[in-house]
Amino acid sequence: MNYREALDTLKRHGYKYTGKRESMVQLFNRKDRYLTAKEVLEEMQKEYPGLSVDTVYRNLSLFEELGIVEGTEWEGERRYRFHCGGDHHHHHLICTECGRTKQLNLCPMNAILGEPEGFEITGHKFEIYGTCSHCQEQTEAKGGS
Template sequence: MMKVEEALQILKEKGYKYTGKREKLIRICAAERRYLSAKDIMERIKDDYPNLSFDTVYRNISTFVDLGILEETELDGEGKYRLACSADGHHHHHVICTECGKTSSLPGCPMNIMSSIPEDFQVTGHKFEVYGTCSDCASVPSHS
């Protein structure tokens, strides 16, 4: 996983001002090995910055996604965010628990076995995620 210092360095290199709020937001995501919603992040930052608006938090999250500091996925129709894996560019995908949001890396990439993409089509990116229930959540009886 990317280190907080790497994330702050990316901010600096891209010309974004360092602020305590931005560092705190990154540290919140770094402390979790799972995806968090913007609301989750807001809940965790409001103790330190009670006057911070949701718009400001969300704008910073969007900026961090654009800069590659945060990774984004969608669970239950809601955007979820986590600290990007690393700045070393090692390409991989994730399995994601739909209950707790925990993630783990998958070895390999399904693009390597894709033969049906037209030769004249230039791929500029792709996304592959596997959703399910982790062993911790699967062992908890359902309350539905």
């Protein structure tokens, strides 16, 4: 997903281009990582000081429903990023420091489970959490382990 595709998706489904929605799309395009609703709110309140958390959650929910963003949960909090698009099945490596992701173009489910007898799998999610090389370098530069 990118900025133009996101706005086209809103339009195609009959939703207005509001300044707030467009700003939220710009934010996800610019950040290119998972963001919490709180981070979205804080960033957007710079331009829209009276923006409510309800408006942010409503639009995040709409964006997720339309496939503009995808959500995940970690550390007890829902986080969102631009939907990575594409029709091929894949999973993600997710940096818990910066929220950036890297596609994992193989499916560990095949190795773990194969095709179980008497059960049709209709979906699954597999995410690996850790620290990306950029964040590791920053930690080492600061004298961390």
